[in-house]
Amino acid sequence: MSSKNILLDVRGLKKYFKTPKGMLHAVDDVSFTIEKGKTLGVVGESGCGKSTTGRSILRLTEPTNGEVIFEGKDIRKLSKEEMRKKRTEMQIIFQDPFSSLNPRKTISETIAEPLKINNILKSSNDRTERVLEIMETVGLSHRLFNSYPHELDGGRRQRIGIARALALNPKFIVCDEPVSALDVSIQAQILNLMSELQEKMDLTYMFITHDLSVVNHFSDDIAVMYLGKLIEKAPSEELFINPLHPYTKALLSAIPVPSLHNRKERVLLKGEISSPINPKSNCRFANRCPDATEKCLNEEPKLKEIYNGHFVSCFRLE
């Protein structure tokens, strides 16, 4: 793995929110890299900080601390104006195709907006041409050019979200649960579209999801988050065959498998995720962990490479 292939290098990313009850550690010292043209899947349950991580990388919410190195440059050092330009290379697809589109804009207006704002194509004829081209790319028929979002179903709306993200020819896209609001048959259409686009346009994805079977299908590497911490990271195949962190094991075994054969023994977790406000400096998973020891309750484990490319933060594996 030569370092020049790395598109995005996130180091010690932190995002804290001030709340009346104290500091909420949404993202707490997260580091990872994504290679060009690859997909990093980020999984975890509600409140684990996966979406905040995605947004912090794009500086849609300003990180509290850490470095976000995109093509060798720390984008946290960019001025507002420079950052705006940089965003043409870094885009995001949002989760909910029902609320992430402006209901008063037609589809063509929505897709043309980034081109207009960034002054990429100045004449409206050029923009129309580009919009039609992108619509074709994402499989939206031209007759929908002047339609409004409410006229369309979820699958088509998500295609608009993708089209909008692609309009500026970005290098990197954060996909924040892009298919979780869709029915399975439509979900498969969108996933296939996204992998075709990745191949065609050499895109790099950060794919945020709670659905492990989707992430396995889609990603090269998977990062598992729990309460603001990155607790395990490995190539997808490796992670599914050989999960090491007790939380990852439980998460994998909790997926309902749509088959009557090769069923796995289930690890049922007790309790629920604890509060991210003023967390103690111990293993955040310790209170639910079936194998927790005294040490886990008092000290914080660090993310370590156990073997090639497989990182885990757990005392039992040290």
Add this chain to the structure above:
Amino acid sequence: MSDNKNNKAIEIKDLTVEFRTRSGVVQALNGLDLSIEKGKTLGLVGETGAGKTTAGLSVLKLVQSPPGVVVKGSIKLNGESILEKSEKEMEQIRGKAVSMIFQDPMTSLNPVMTVGEQIAEVINVHENIGREESMQKAKEMLELVGIPGERGREYPHQFSGGMKQRVIIAIALACNPELLIADEPTTALDVTIQAQVLEMMKTLKDKYNMSMLMITHDLGIVAEICDEVSVIYGGRIVEHGSLEDIFDNTRHPYTEGLFNSLPKINDRTSKLKPIRGLMPDPTDLPKGCTFCPRCDYAMELCKTQKPKKVFRNDKHYVECHLYDEKNIKEGKVKKNEQ
């Protein structure tokens, strides 16, 4: 329970429900057949707009009218027809003989009542016992679903999503219903919490010997807790059978499509095979088979004629022109094994 059909908790036949709206007649259910044997769990599987929830609501006569109209068909609960029942009589049935769990735990609890009071309310209404006693029973119910009894004094906003869903399950089970209708009970929950809730539902179902209608879009959940499966499309059951029938002897092209759209957990490289196109417009359903415009196996016949049931065994049937009595044993569709 003197009649001879008393082994069925519920039996729906040829149920047709329309919503007559200004922009057209929505044909939500088009001759739905569905039955659950006592003590069994039936999974009702389909996508958004297939009519799953309307089917569930019909059983409790909760379909809003107008615009909803039951055009024809019958619904029998324990052999008794419910369509003729008055609103007063239905009140006796809802929450007592039949309970329903709704999809979204965040919005189905009353935010200004304590959790305990909300459970006690059902017991109070149906069991004819005093407030004190019903509060006591509410506490027991909370403990049954794994929440400490004292927390009954708290309000819903103090509970997490998983706990709220447990409260809703406690409310639904408070009067020992014979039939539980669960409409996507775990969709809003995280996987590890979903696993906990499903496990608990399974245990409680066995404990009280309930029958259950599990409405879901997730075939994984079906494999986990159901005995039989009905696949619904365009307001009709297109395939029905035992778990083995549906999972290992898939016959209907739509059922096949549902399976093939799912990413395979053990095979990362296989490309997903989505079902092409979209759900039909329920105000303008295709004249023949409703799945015909999206079907890879469609023939001329499918465009004009509605398919009839073809049985593979006592239980397993499919509504598809691909099959007749002779070839149903072999099967024609190809399902990728998970």
